[in-house]
Amino acid sequence: MFNLPASVRVVLATGPVDMRKSIDGLMALVPTAWGEDVYSGHLFAFVSRRGDRIKVLTWSRGGFVLLYKRLETGRFRLPPVDAGAQVVHLDATQLAMLLDGIDVAQVRRQPAWTPPGRTGLALRPAIGAQRGAVLRCLDSIPALADDRVDDQNPALFDDRQHELRGAASEEESKAARDEAAKKKRQQRAARKAEEIPAREIRHAVPVEERHCPACGSEDLRPLGRGRTSEVYEYILSRFERQVHVQEVLACARGRGVVTAPPPARGVDRGEYGPGFLAHVVTSKCADAMPLHRLAQRVERSGVPMSRSTLTDLFHQAASVLLPLSHHLLQCIASADVVWAYEAPLRVLDVKKTRLGYLWTFLTQNEAGEWLIGYRFSMGRASKTPKEVLGGTSGALVVDAYTGYNAVALPQGRVRVGCWAHCRRRIFDALATAPEAREALDFILDLYRVEAQARDADLVRTAALRGLRQLHIAPVIAQLHAWLETQAPRHPPKSPLGQAISHFLRPQAVGGPHPLRGE
Known part of the structure; x- marks a missing residue:
């Protein structure tokens, strides 16, 4: 919203303008043809060839405002223009009279002050007519109507002061919230930094510099712990090929053989260890790394790899972790308060994608730790909530989706908004x-x-x-x-x-x- 102070400039095009031009066409015309700044906040007026239509363009609070008016009878009476001039400058009052169809050239300005008496009383109707024209113009522009101040209603001044004070207090509260959020982020970053393993690296003074710079004495002793600084460094991860050799012992009498137990494997008779499987699952699920890109990264580390192999490993890891997933969902279902939400998820299909849903169930244990379990389904029906929360009691915090009604009936959980x-x-x-x-x-x-x-x-x-x-x-x-x-x-x-x-x-x-x- 904006108002029209006395210093506002109104730039009127002297030549006809095609009224089919939109905001983009008019805003491009202002700097190219007139050399004016379209973002200055001034009003730029354009009149059609017939003179019965007018558009007023201005920039206000991050966007353009376009006023369009068409006269049913007659035409707009433009002020006198110098020969060769492309634009003419008006003030706010002249623009108001122009929009009302008043001939600006035939209007005489009233003196700024008139002594009291019959002459002053006679001028009041004329002044009131001009004032009414201006107010009608302002009413025709919604963006300006809210900012008009009526001098006959002093309460509006109090409302405006109220709004200004409210805006100032709102800015102060916003600054305070931003400062509090910044301090909270700094504290969270400091806590995370303390959890990172630290390794102290000592830097000794070189032998050629182990003497006093003032007197040259070599009798020096440590001054406190020393000057410390912190640097975060990335230690490049690597893959290794482990060769497991199981010891085999044979009986000296030739009666039997004893073999050492094999190493633990994530997948039976698999060629990849538990750490490798965990890396694949974390990269795919937590870091959203596509498997073909992960295969390229693994190959750069020197391990032959293909996307099909990683796909098989990913599914094998899911099969191994399935009992743990069931146990996690059972722990969540046994809690008194459970949060649930279903998120749409696009799933690859033959030459197209299908819409599936990833259901999220979470709760908080006595230690304040969050337990989060997931269940995927191709539909949004109440089948998944019944499989996870069926037969349990407590509170269920969800939205207004009716799919949870199957577990929130009178015999089930209490549904919480x-x-x-x-x-x-x-x-x-x-x-x-x-x-x-x-x-x-x-x-x-x-x-x-x-x-x-x-x-x-x-x-x-x-x-x-x-x-x-x-x-x-x-x-x-x-x-x-x-x-x-x-x-x-x-x-x-x-x-x-x-x-x-x-x-x-x-x-x-x-x-x-x-x-x-x-």
């Missing part, structure tokens, strides 16, 4: 409904209480429930009242209307609702 999904819908509606910021502030208050509980180490304690009832329940009540008030003000198909409907509808049959704090 997800605040992150609700907040994301409110955030997406912020562009078309600025009042959604108030709902985001309510949710931010909830997150702050949870952050305080986490900092005070109250997670998974009886005190956490009391803290939520004391601080979170009033915020949820206020948020619910706000949603009930805003629901009739927005169409059901609008972004905020859909977000409010998602907030207020039950998450499952007989399950808890996020607005009740359950």
Whole structure:
């Protein structure tokens, strides 16, 4: 949004312009034909050949604004133009009169000040007419209407000061959040750096420099630990060919033979060790390394390798790890609180791809460690949740997808709404409904209480429930009242209307609702 101060420039093209030109065509015309900066914030006006249509182009807050007006009768009356001039400069008042069809050349400027009396009273209608023309022009431009200040309503000045103070406080809070996030990243990086194995490398003073630079004495002794500095270095990984020789002992009497046990292998009679298999799985799953590219990397290290061999090894590793995967999912299913989500995933097929789903189930154990298990399926039906969580009890944190109803019925888990999904819908509606910021502030208050509980180490304690009832329940009540008030003000198909409907509808049959704090 922008306003029209007295110093704004209005550049009017004296020649006709093709009205079929869009924003790109008009913005290219300004610097090439006129030598003006199209990003300067000035207003550039273009009139059609018949003179009944006009376009006004300007740059405002990261984007172009284009105003188009067509007269049903008559034509726009342009001001007088010097011979050979391509443009003529106007002020904001002249532009307003031009848009209203007023002949600018026939308008005489009123004096800036008139002594009080009958003369001043007689001039008021003319001044009011000009002022009305300007206001009508501003009303015709939505971007300008919000920034207009009515001198007959002083409350608008207070609102503007309020907005400025709010913007300043919002910038300060954003700077504080950015600083806190930066400090948190630094602390996390410091913790990770401490976990890296360190090797101390001593650098001794050369023999030819082991003397005092001031007096030349060679009687020197260590001064503390020395000057330290840290350097991160990459130690090149390598493959090796291990030759295992099993000792064979024969009986001196020739009665029998004893052979040493063979080494442990990840795959029976396989040529690749457990570390090699772990490297293949990690590169493929954690680093998203295609197997053909991994084969090239292995070959550069001196080991003959093909993509088909790595594919076989990858599937063999999956078969070996299958019991561990089943056990991990059983541990997750036995937890009181389980999070679940299904993500679409494209799967290669013959000359095409098919849509599959990667189901994620996770929980947190008593030690605060996250257990994450995955299950893949070609469909999104409730078969996978029933196989993993069927017959278990506790809480299930999911979105509003009905595929989880099979394990969240009255005989199953208690379905819990997800605040992150609700907040994301409110955030997406912020562009078309600025009042959604108030709902985001309510949710931010909830997150702050949870952050305080986490900092005070109250997670998974009886005190956490009391803290939520004391601080979170009033915020949820206020948020619910706000949603009930805003629901009739927005169409059901609008972004905020859909977000409010998602907030207020039950998450499952007989399950808890996020607005009740359950």
